[in-house]
Amino acid sequence: MEFLKRYQQYGALVERSLAEFIGKTVPRTLYEPAKYILAGGGKRIRPVLMLCSSEAVGGTKDAALDAAVGLEILHNFTLVHDDIMDNASSRRGRPTVHTKWDENIAILAGDVLLGLAYRALLRSNSPHIQHVSKIFTEGVIEVCEGQAYDKEFETRRNVTMEDYLLMIRKKTGTMVSVATEVGGLLGGASEEERLALKSYGELVGQAFQVQDDLLDVIADEEKFGKTIGGDIVEGKKTFLLITALERATGEDKKLLKGIVERGGTSRRSVDRVRRIFQSTGAIDAAQEQISTDITRAKERLGLLRRSDAVDMLGWFTDMLLNRKS
Amino acid sequence: MEFLKRYQQYGALVERSLAEFIGKTVPRTLYEPAKYILAGGGKRIRPVLMLCSSEAVGGTKDAALDAAVGLEILHNFTLVHDDIMDNASSRRGRPTVHTKWDENIAILAGDVLLGLAYRALLRSNSPHIQHVSKIFTEGVIEVCEGQAYDKEFETRRNVTMEDYLLMIRKKTGTMVSVATEVGGLLGGASEEERLALKSYGELVGQAFQVQDDLLDVIADEEKFGKTIGGDIVEGKKTFLLITALERATGEDKKLLKGIVERGGTSRRSVDRVRRIFQSTGAIDAAQEQISTDITRAKERLGLLRRSDAVDMLGWFTDMLLNRKS
Numbered sequence: 097m098e099f100l101k102r103y104q105q106y107g108a109l110v111e112r113s114l115a116e117f118i119g120k121t122v123p124r125t126l127y128e129p130a131k132y133i134l135a136g137g138g139k140r141i142r143p144v145l146m147l148c149s150s151e152a153v154g155g156t157k158d159a160a161l162d163a164a165v166g167l168e169i170l171h172n173f174t175l176v177h178d179d180i181m182d183n184a185s186s187r188r189g190r191p192t193v194h195t196k197w198d199e200n201i202a203i204l205a206g207d208v209l210l211g212l213a214y215r216a217l218l219r220s221n222s223p224h225i226q227h228v229s230k231i232f233t234e235g236v237i238e239v240c241e242g243q244a245y246d247k248e249f250e251t252r253r254n255v256t257m258e259d260y261l262l263m264i265r266k267k268t269g270t271m272v273s274v275a276t277e278v279g280g281l282l283g284g285a286s287e288e289e290r291l292a293l294k295s296y297g298e299l300v301g302q303a304f305q306v307q308d309d310l311l312d313v314i315a316d317e318e319k320f321g322k323t324i325g326g327d328i329v330e331g332k333k334t335f336l337l338i339t340a341l342e343r344a345t346g347e348d349k350k351l352l353k354g355i356v357e358r359g360g361t362s363r364r365s366v367d368r369v370r371r372i373f374q375s376t377g378a379i380d381a382a383q384e385q386i387s388t389d390i391t392r393a394k395e396r397l398g399l400l401r402r403s404d405a406v407d408m409l410g411w412f413t414d415m416l417l418n419r420k421s
Numbered sequence: 422m423e424f425l426k427r428y429q430q431y432g433a434l435v436e437r438s439l440a441e442f443i444g445k446t447v448p449r450t451l452y453e454p455a456k457y458i459l460a461g462g463g464k465r466i467r468p469v470l471m472l473c474s475s476e477a478v479g480g481t482k483d484a485a486l487d488a489a490v491g492l493e494i495l496h497n498f499t500l501v502h503d504d505i506m507d508n509a510s511s512r513r514g515r516p517t518v519h520t521k522w523d524e525n526i527a528i529l530a531g532d533v534l535l536g537l538a539y540r541a542l543l544r545s546n547s548p549h550i551q552h553v554s555k556i557f558t559e560g561v562i563e564v565c566e567g568q569a570y571d572k573e574f575e576t577r578r579n580v581t582m583e584d585y586l587l588m589i590r591k592k593t594g595t596m597v598s599v600a601t602e603v604g605g606l607l608g609g610a611s612e613e614e615r616l617a618l619k620s621y622g623e624l625v626g627q628a629f630q631v632q633d634d635l636l637d638v639i640a641d642e643e644k645f646g647k648t649i650g651g652d653i654v655e656g657k658k659t660f661l662l663i664t665a666l667e668r669a670t671g672e673d674k675k676l677l678k679g680i681v682e683r684g685g686t687s688r689r690s691v692d693r694v695r696r697i698f699q700s701t702g703a704i705d706a707a708q709e710q711i712s713t714d715i716t717r718a719k720e721r722l723g724l725l726r727r728s729d730a731v732d733m734l735g736w737f738t739d740m741l742l743n744r745k746s
C-alpha cells in the first residue's frame with residue numbers, strides 16, 4: 097500500500113509537470129492536438145520508472161523529472177504516429193488525433209512532440225547530459241525500427257520467435273530501458289548500476305509486451321478496455337501465435353497457417369484458436385517467459401544496494417506484470 | 422572562383438559524410454526510403470553554411486561536421502513529412518517518398534531521420550553540446566510551428582504581412598540560423614559572435630524565402646525546375662500576393678480577392694496576376710526586402726573579425742540571393 101501510494105504520488109507529479117510544460121497555444125492546429133494526447137491519461141509507467149531509478153542509485157527524483165517528462169512526451173509521439181499507421185480510431189476511450197483532426201495534423205503534432213520531448217530532456221542539469229541524450233536518441237531510432245519491423249511482419253508469413261523478440265525489444269523494451277538507464281545516470285549511477293538498470297528495463301519491457309499478447313487472449317474484457325481476441329482476428333504474429341504454429345499439428349496447424357496466409361480470421365474462430373493456444377502449451381510458454389524475465393529483472397535489482405527505492409522498483413515490477421488489464 | 426571551388430569541396434565533404442553515416446540496411450522499409458531522400462542531392466546550403474560559420478570564428482570545419490550532417494538530415498526529415506502534407510508527388514526530379522513507397526513508410530522514415538539527425542549532432546565533441554542541442558531542438562519545434570502556420574494560412578483569408586513574415590522566419594529562417602549559430606558555437610564563438618551569426622542566418626533565411634516567392638513569378642522556367650506561377654495557381658499567400666492585395670484597387674483588387682476566396686485560380690490568369698504584381702510595385706517591394714535583408718545580414722558579418730572564412734560567407738550570401746533558380 098505504501099508503494100502504491102508512492103506510485104500514485106509520482107504519477108500525479110508527472111501529470112502536473114506535463115500539464116505545465118507546454119505553455120504555448122498557437123499555432124493551435126499544432127498545440128491543441130499535442131496537448132490533447134498528453135492529457136489523455138495513461139499509466140505514466142515510463143516516467144515513474146525513471147524517477148524511481150534515479151532514487152534507486154541514491155539520486156533524487158527531481159534530478160530525473162525533466163527527462164521523465166521528456167520520455168513520456170516521446171512515448172506519446174510514438175502513439176500519435178503509430179495510430180495513423182495502424183488505422184486506429186480510438187485510444188484510451190477517446191478518438192485518436194488523426195481521427196479527431198486529420199492525418200496531416202497528426203503527423204505534425206507527432207513531430208512537434210518529438211521536439212518538445214528533447215526540450216524537456218535538455219532542461220536536465222547533469223554532467224552526463226550528452227550520454228543521456230545519446231541514450232534517448234538511440235531510443236527514438238530503435239522505436240522506429242521496432243515499428244518498421246512490426247509493420248513488415250504484418251505481411252510476412254515466416255516470422256520466427258527470434259524476429260518477434262527483436263521487434264518487441266525495439267518497440268516496447270527500449271522505452272522502458274531508456275527510462276531506467278537514464279534515470280540511473282541522472283541519479284548518479286556507477287557504471288555497474290547503470291548497466292544493471294538498463295538490463296532490468298529491457299527485461300521488464302519484454303515481459304510487459306508478452307503479457308500484452310497474453311492479455312489479448314485471457315484478460316477480463318471490461319478491465320482490459322478492448323475486445324478480447326483482437327490479435328487473433330487480425331492474424332497478428334504474437335508470442336502465442338508463433339509458439340502455437342511451431343507446436344501445433346494436423347487440423348490445428350492448418351487452421352493457424354490459414355490465419356497467417358489470409359492475414360486474419362473471423363471473430364467466430366477466436367475460441368477455437370484460444371483452445372489451440374491452450375492445448376499446444378503456448379499460453380503456458382508465455383507465462384513461463386514472463387516469469388523468467390521477471391526473475392532475471394529482479395536479479396538485476398539485486399545488484400543495486402538495497403534501499404526503499406530499490407524495493408519500490410521490485411514492487412513496481414510485480415504490479416506491472418500482475419495486471420489483469 | 423576560389424570561393425565557388427571551396428563551396429563545392431565542402432558540399433562534397435557533406436555528401437560523403439552523409440553517405441557514410443547510415444550504416445544499417447534493415448529494417449529495409451525504414452532505411453531504404455531514409456537513404457533515398459538523403460541521396461537525392463540538393464544544394465547542401467545549410468551544412469556548408471555551418472562549416473563556414475565555424476571557420477568564421479576561428480574554428481575548424483571538422484568541429485562542425487557531425488552537426489552539419491545532423492542539420493542536413495533534419496532538413497530532409499522536414500522534406501519527407503512536408504511532402505506528405507502538401508500532397509507533392511515529386512521533388513528534385515524524383516518521386517517523393519510517400520509516392521514511391523506509401524504514406525506510412527514516409528511517416529516512419531521521416532521519424533527515423535529525426536532520430537538520426539540527433540545521433541549525428543550528438544557525436545560532436547564540444548563543451549557547448551547542451552547549448553548546441555537546445556538550439557537544434559528549438560529549431561525542430563520552430564519548423565513544426567512554421568509548417569503549421571503555412572497549412573493554416575491555406576484556408577485563412579486574412580493573412581497579413583506580419584503573419585507571413587512570422588511563418589517564413591519559423592519555416593525557412595530557423596534552419597539557416599541554426600546552421601550559422603551552431604556552427605559558430607562549435608567553432609568557439611564568443612557571445613557577440615554567436616549572436617551576430619544567428620542574426621545573419623535569420624536574415625539570409627528570410628531573404629531566401631522571399632526570393633523563392635519572387636522566383637515563382639520571374640524565374641527562368643528551365644533553370645527553376647518547376648513551372649512558373651505555381652504559387653499563383655494555388656492561391657498561396659506569398660510576399661507578392663499579400664503586398665499586391667494591400668495595394669491594388671478596382672478590378673485588380675477584385676481579381677486578387679477572388680483568388681484568395683476561391684483558394685486559387687486557373688493557369689490562364691497567371692499573366693494578368695503577374696502584371697498586377699508588377700504594376701502595384703509588389704515585385705519591386707520584394708526585391709527591396711531581399712536587398713535590405715542582405716545588407717543587414719552583411720552588417721552582421723561585419724561584426725566578425727575579417728578573414729577569408731568571413732569573406733566566404735559574404736560570397737555565399739550573394740551567390741544564394743543572386744540565384745536564378
